[in-house]
């Protein structure tokens with residue numbers, strides 16, 4: 026009775042590889058209406074919902090943990106709850122679901138949960154896994170993060186992002202690497218986050234047997250560990266990775282922001298896994314500036330059209346390895362104070 030089950034697509038990909046940018050484009054696409062979106066973010070301040078610029082009750086934020094580990098149960102209850110609200114007409118009748126994972130997520134427990142949890146598979150079927158891989162940082166990410174290897178190996182579709190800023194170097198070595206990890210995946214280059222919705226929706230049921238033998242082994246391991254371990258809600262990402270947010274109501278000048286971002290990338294880039302945020306600029310107080318950084322790469326500022334919830338406030342979210350929040354806060358204060366005083370830094 027597969028036709029009655031609601032297809033679920035998992036969108037995964039390492040920190041800063043462009044998942045939200047792709048979703049922000051897709052929600053504007055008429056083919057994407059009737060899609061419920063579940064967004065999972067690390068950190069106490071969720072931003073991705075605001076970055077989508079779509080206010081819809083079928084978009085659910087899960088930003089108090091990671092669905093591959095600490096809040097795996099919340100994924101099940103969110104899906105169950107969405108289905109119940111759909112059945113009683115409380116929300117519009119969505120036809121499909123996209124789950125955006127955190128960048129550090131191990132996809133194996135998520136896929137295991139979607140395929141094996143009765144409360145989920147009674148109403149939903151896992152249709153596809155789509156993974157973003159960044160043309161700039163992709164090789165380094167695969168070298169250092171086992172989760173990224175799994176994200177690539179378990180995918181049906183690999184979307185190569187940021188090729189626009191890496192073009193002169195070519196992406197040959199990266200595509201060779203992807204060939205080795207997952208030769209059967211559909212592959213597409215994604216410029217400025219633009220992609221075809223068909224990569225998200227086509228396909229029947231996710232089939233691990235089409236992937237490498239590692240994929241079946243990872244899923245078998247998940248099945249065994251969930252049978253033997255009732256306390257499965259543990260943090261899989263160790264204590265080495267932290268997340269924190271900086272909030273400020275006082276506006277920042279464009280110049281000070283640029284210096285802050287550059288100093289951060291230059292001095293702490295190796296440990297700066299992800300920086301994203303909305304910034305209250307002195308020059309443009311009426312709209313939030315969107316900032317993104319991944320390790321040593323800082324992206325140009327973009328704009329949102331309005332402040333989410335009408336709250337005019339700078340919100341910067343960091344995912345780091347061992348960078349102290351106080352150090353970042355001090356740097357921001359120093360840079361902004363100098364800019365106010367007209368001094369160069």
Ligand SMILES: [Zn+2]
Nearest residue numbers: 091093094130
């Ligand atoms: Zn996790």
